[in-house]
Amino acid sequence: MLEPWLYPVLTAVAFCTGFIDAIAGGGGLIMVPALLFAGIPPLHALGTNKAQSMCGTAVACANYARSGLFSWREHRWTVALVFVGAAAGVLVVQAIGSQSMGLVIPILLMAVALYVLLSPRMTDEDAQERIGDTAYKPLAGAIGFYDGFFGPGTGSFFTSSLVGLRGMGLTRATALTKLFNLTSNVASVIVFAIGGKILCLLSLCMALGAMAGGWAGSHSAMRFGARLIRPLLVILSLGLTARLLWGYFSG
Template structure:
């Protein structure tokens, strides 16, 4: 494989660069606030007719650009400690590497049938629980107790992906006692590392369209600045409604896929 073939395994129509970058701005904004940007981005990428494995790899590249900026913004606003989150981030990375390796061998159809049930649970918890706010509470799990869950969600993000941000946020609020905005800050860090883990696997397999992913990444970074600014300024008042909306929309999308697959 030549360098050119590695960077761009298939040709991409020039107009797609601009169109997909605009979509990335919108999805990056939503993703920075509540996660779930892939709800829009993945169907759009699939509709371009690009091979599915290249869709997955390229999407991880553009996604990591946006989540990295969002992570930096949450840290700058004081809602994230990199030192305290480092071990969880490494576990998410490791889980995602294993998940991405397995997705190349295992049919994900069965998982698509199960995931909506978890997402419905996250949405219902967000709607009815008074705990989904910025108040800090006593944690039910310490770092060691939460470690398997961080690894498991990272594995899921590498293997399948949609809703990983919601799973991180809901578990950090309910099990670690974090306020919602601080939970979203750590969620962004964990998302960066799980995205990075799966990106490494796809990149080593030559399954990333680098020029397209990087251009889209610029759009995702722009959206991340907008979204994280809204989230850090307005906190749970913005995050909670959007988290509910994204969870329900993602659930509806995946349930729809049951009947169209």
């Protein structure tokens, strides 16, 4: 039974993470520790986080879609693979621990931060794609699996791969990332809900904060473009790296 004061506090945290997620991803590594600190069991914390994150991501995704930054139909098969991958990831993480990922993911996030910081491709201009849509689909499915299994940095992985491999401008890649993030969140929520791992009342309260944050974050990203997205991607990737390494070595 949660203390009543935790509901508004966690809703306020959800607003902040929704804002961050709409632009650069990584809000889960703020929200999940907050839920654990509130005394919620780990799997319930993961499920509840996914439920509130899904709502915030849905608002951000809708804003990007209304602006014409992506077409759902054009990417429907990639969406399907992300959905299947995320659902499989949740099933696996409920069966085994994710501690083994604790050192691998910070290395990948550091690589993302360096790529975003140093690459001349990280602008709002589209560039020559290095792989086609068909070749990208399995990679998107693998990132979806990672999101269901572990999660931190998923948005950064989607965005950097869409820019670096598909040649998209940073704002368009961020918009499409929200579609893929929403897909993996929906899949994860379905599996967690079937397993009874979501606190419904808390999720609803936090969803209000996440939706407001997602609205504000997506509008900020569309207004300021790469000038805002690029530094936030670097900061979030490095912050996630430090947080994960601290958690790994502190046991």
